[in-house]
Amino acid sequence: xxxxxxxxxxVRIALTLAAEHxxxxxxxxxxxxxxLPRKFxxxxxxxxxxxxxxxxxxGVEGGYRLARGPERISVGEVxxxxxxxLAEVRGRRPEETSYEGAAVNLPRLWVAAxxxxxxxxxxxxxxxxxxxxxxxxxxxxxxxxxxWAPR
Amino acid sequence: xxxxxxxxxxVRIALTLAAEHxxxxxxxxxxxxxxLPRKFxxxxxxxxxxxxxxxxxxGVEGGYRLARGPERISVGEVxxxxxxxLAEVRGRRPEETSYEGAAVNLPRLWVAAxxxxxxxxxxxxxxxxxxxxxxxxxxxxxxxxxxWAPR
DNA sequence: AGCATATCCTATCTATCAAGTAGGATTCAA
DNA sequence: TTGAATCCTACTTGATAGATAGGATATGCT
Numbered sequence: 208x209x210x211x212x213x214x215x216x217x218v219r220i221a222l223t224l225a226a227e228h229x230x231x232x233x234x235x236x237x238x239x240x241x242x243l244p245r246k247f248x249x250x251x252x253x254x255x256x257x258x259x260x261x262x263x264x265x266g267v268e269g270g271y272r273l274a275r276g277p278e279r280i281s282v283g284e285v286x287x288x289x290x291x292x293l294a295e296v297r298g299r300r301p302e303e304t305s306y307e308g309a310a311v312n313l314p315r316l317w318v319a320a321x322x323x324x325x326x327x328x329x330x331x332x333x334x335x336x337x338x339x340x341x342x343x344x345x346x347x348x349x350x351x352x353x354x355w356a357p358r
Numbered sequence: 359x360x361x362x363x364x365x366x367x368x369v370r371i372a373l374t375l376a377a378e379h380x381x382x383x384x385x386x387x388x389x390x391x392x393x394l395p396r397k398f399x400x401x402x403x404x405x406x407x408x409x410x411x412x413x414x415x416x417g418v419e420g421g422y423r424l425a426r427g428p429e430r431i432s433v434g435e436v437x438x439x440x441x442x443x444l445a446e447v448r449g450r451r452p453e454e455t456s457y458e459g460a461a462v463n464l465p466r467l468w469v470a471a472x473x474x475x476x477x478x479x480x481x482x483x484x485x486x487x488x489x490x491x492x493x494x495x496x497x498x499x500x501x502x503x504x505x506w507a508p509r
Numbered sequence: 510a511g512c513a514t515a516t517c518c519t520a521t522c523t524a525t526c527a528a529g530t531a532g533g534a535t536t537c538a539a
Numbered sequence: 540t541t542g543a544a545t546c547c548t549a550c551t552t553g554a555t556a557g558a559t560a561g562g563a564t565a566t567g568c569t
Contacts, residue, residue, distance in 0.1 A: 208475050209360050210447040211528090212529095214448075215448045218464065219457060219461040222459075222461045233544065233545090234544080235544085240459055241458070241461065244528090244529065253546070253547090256546095263546090264536095264537085264544085266538060266543070266544055267542065267543045268538060268539090268543085269538090269544045271545090287509070293509075294359040294361075295360050297363045297366045304366075306392070307393070308373075309374045309391075310373045311490075312487060312488070313370070315500050316479075316482060318500050319478050319492070319497075319499040319505075320475060320479055322500065323475055323477055326474055326499075327471045327474045331467060337460050337461075341467070348470040348474060349469050349473065351473060356453075357451050358434075358480075363556075363558090364556080364557080384515065385515080395558065395559080397559060398557070400516075404516090414515095414516065415515085415516080416516045416564075416565040417515055417516075417564095417565050417566025417567055418515060418566060419515080420516060420567090421515075
């Protein structure tokens with residue numbers, strides 16, 4: 208699960224918008240709040256707008272705000288908007304894969320892996336991520352032995 | 359969770375070796391069994407060897423075999439050997455991330471997402487993946503409503 | 510010894526993409 | 540009308556994925 212710079216930035220921007228919801232905030236304010244390059248932030252906000260996750264207003268007093276309440280937008284949606292599907296195998300979606308021989312059962316494994324990712328990223332709203340009050344299932348994952356250790 | 363061509367190929371090769379364990383199989387046989395470019399398969403097998411997941415023998419009658427029993431190697435280990443860490447955020451490990459403002463809780467979310475991925479890929483052995491007899495927890499994920507549908 | 514068949518090593522190629530920058534056209538409130 | 544903002548198109552730069560090429564090295568068999 209590789210999260211790109213775009214993806215990380217998008218989530219940080221979305222969280223900032225969530226915390227200020229429903230106020231309208233400019234790209235430069237958002238960028239400096241999270242220490243991101245302004246122009247790049249603009250590009251990302253364009254993606255989020257096209258995905259209907261944020262609404263924008265031009266002109267003085269313009270800026271961006273979440274298109275829905277922060278409890279109704281998941282982190283997964285934000286990531287998908289800028290990075291595409293959450294899980295892909297060699298550029299294909301898990302259920303589109305197909306193999307022969309000893310690998311015939313692999314598609315099921317890819318689908319399971321994607322389901323696991325979704326069970327976290329699609330189940331956590333911006334509101335929860337901003338407040339740190341994660342769903343129990345998710346919180347349990349971070350409490351597990353070894354969850355914070357590299358492998 | 360993007361699985362690269364290398365990653366996918368590595369798992370398919372590993373599964374083929376698992377099915378034939380403990381026989382020694384040549385790179386060309388493995389490659390044609392799974393329809394992969396032979397030279398590329400050699401590179402990947404080199405990675406797997408350096409990670410001590412396969413053992414190799416040179417010369418006529420040479421080839422590759424799993425370094426351990428297929429029930430003692432997880433799919434996650436194979437993927438790590440060729441693609442590096444299972445989860446990274448902007449090139450960093452989840453527990454190494456750190457943010458300010460509305461994103462302070464984000465590292466916990468990244469760690470949870472990684473734990474979710476691990477709970478599938480590190481809990482499924484090559485033997486299980488080859489036979490299709492996945493652990494209950496994993497099998498349940500593929501049975502869930504919508505698990506096979508794109509988003 | 511010699512040969513066939515493997516692994517193994519180094520180097521190279523090409524296309525694509527990520528990340529970020531540049532400049533300016535457009536919109537809008539005061 | 541002016542200042543501040545979004546929005547649009549284009550570009551640069553570097554790294555990486557996904558191979559391929561050629562040959563050096565090892566090994567079993569006859």
